[in-house]
Amino acid sequence: xRDGSEAEAGAALLFWYDGHARVMPWxxxxxxxxxxxxxxxxxxxxSEVMLQQTTVAAVRDYFRRFTARWPSVADLAAAEDGDVMAxxxxxxxxxxxxxxxxxxxxxxxxxxxxxATAEGLRALPGIGPYTAAAVAAIxxxxxxxxxxxxxxRVVARLWAIETPMPAAKPELVDKAGRLTPQLRPGDHAQAxxxxxxxxxxxxxxxxxxxxxxxxxxxxxxxxAAELPRKSPKPEKPTRFGLAYVAFDAAGGVLLERRxxxxxxxxxxxxxxxxxxxxxxxxxxxxxxxxxQLSHEVRHTFTHFHLRLRVFVAQAEGEGFTPRQDFSPAxxxxxxxxxxxxxxxxxxxxxxxxxPRGI
DNA sequence: GAACCGTGGCA
DNA sequence: TTGCCAAGGTT
Numbered sequence: 001x002r003d004g005s006e007a008e009a010g011a012a013l014l015f016w017y018d019g020h021a022r023v024m025p026w027x028x029x030x031x032x033x034x035x036x037x038x039x040x041x042x043x044x045x046x047s048e049v050m051l052q053q054t055t056v057a058a059v060r061d062y063f064r065r066f067t068a069r070w071p072s073v074a075d076l077a078a079a080e081d082g083d084v085m086a087x088x089x090x091x092x093x094x095x096x097x098x099x100x101x102x103x104x105x106x107x108x109x110x111x112x113x114x115x116a117t118a119e120g121l122r123a124l125p126g127i128g129p130y131t132a133a134a135v136a137a138i139x140x141x142x143x144x145x146x147x148x149x150x151x152x153r154v155v156a157r158l159w160a161i162e163t164p165m166p167a168a169k170p171e172l173v174d175k176a177g178r179l180t181p182q183l184r185p186g187d188h189a190q191a192x193x194x195x196x197x198x199x200x201x202x203x204x205x206x207x208x209x210x211x212x213x214x215x216x217x218x219x220x221x222x223x224a225a226e227l228p229r230k231s232p233k234p235e236k237p238t239r240f241g242l243a244y245v246a247f248d249a250a251g252g253v254l255l256e257r258r259x260x261x262x263x264x265x266x267x268x269x270x271x272x273x274x275x276x277x278x279x280x281x282x283x284x285x286x287x288x289x290x291x292q293l294s295h296e297v298r299h300t301f302t303h304f305h306l307r308l309r310v311f312v313a314q315a316e317g318e319g320f321t322p323r324q325d326f327s328p329a330x331x332x333x334x335x336x337x338x339x340x341x342x343x344x345x346x347x348x349x350x351x352x353x354x355p356r357g358i
Numbered sequence: 359g360a361a362c363c364g365t366g367g368c369a
Numbered sequence: 370t371t372g373c374c375a376a377g378g379t380t
Contacts, residue, residue, distance in 0.1 A: 058365075090366095091364080203369080
């Protein structure tokens with residue numbers, strides 16, 4: 001990108017967006033957009049929080065379920081914590097769900113309207129620089145500079161910025177600001193993200209189809225696919241743990257609510273050991289005839305691999321959740337894997353599979 | 359600035 | 370099978 005070409009490139013991008021914008025449940029249609037209709041700030045905020053570090057494909061159904069169950073921010077603010085955490089289960093980064101509720105309650109307490117500026121939005125829980133700018137631009141038409149991973153990639157390529165991330169961030173924000181128009185800033189932001197998601201992709205960018213390829217310095221140098229440069233990531237360690245699945249005579253399940261802070265904070269789970277890099281000591285939650293399952297659960301978190309040994313037992317006692325009050329869908333994925341393994345074992349006990357040799 | 363925090367799809 | 374990656378925020 002040469003200095004002075006920003007307006008021309010921005011216009012080309014918006015023209016492309018008008019013909020190629022992706023259809024999504026939280027967006028308004030092309031006709032409404034052309035008529036100046038803005039999407040519901042509640043929908044924009046909810047979608048942006050769900051989309052943090054998460055793919056559009058994964059978010060779609062969650063967004064539909066949330067808005068069907070809680071049509072307004074006031075409805076969400078009035079929800080039970082456990083219901084929101086259960087509805088978020090499987091989407092990951094559970095601090096987002098806890099902050100989502102805090103934010104909804106703060107907005108409801110302040111009258112039910114979201115702040116209309118990036119500065120005001122930024123003060124709310126779970127809303128950082130990106131989300132504040134995105135909601136301000138998309139829902140309130142503020143020419144905020146929206147910089148997410150897509151924008152970083154597109155801008156790094158347009159200007160052929162070879163400084164590795166995250167050191168390049170300030171320069172990328174500066175360039176993104178030069179590209180942001182005063183008119184239709186929300187569409188511009190979404191156009192940048194659609195471009196990054198469909199054409200200016202991390203691997204094998206489709207430069208031939210790019211509406212701004214004529215302005216792209218990286219394409220001219222043949223290094224588009226190499227940008228933005230990133231330093232190599234450290235190897236993930238493996239941690240080990242134990243999980244205990246106890247059933248009572250009525251089929252009830254022993255569950256615990258995890259602490260608010262830390263990994264899987266606020267989510268349901270099975271009792272068990274800490275997860276450490278050394279072999280854990282047995283720590284059954286109650287006395288019973290525990291059977292160790294032959295397979296283990298493997299799961300990878302952001303910064304470590306986990307291998308869980310699973311134990312099951314029939315037992316009696318206090319604290320069992322009645323089976324009809326428990327939905328496996330309310331578990332975080334690693335705990336759902338534990339549940340699935342325990343179920344497979346129960347199935348096998350009821351109807352042993354045919355032996356298959358060895 | 360760096361560590362922490364999930365998950366599923368894909369090459 | 371493994372590593373990389375996706376519309377980041379908090380501490």
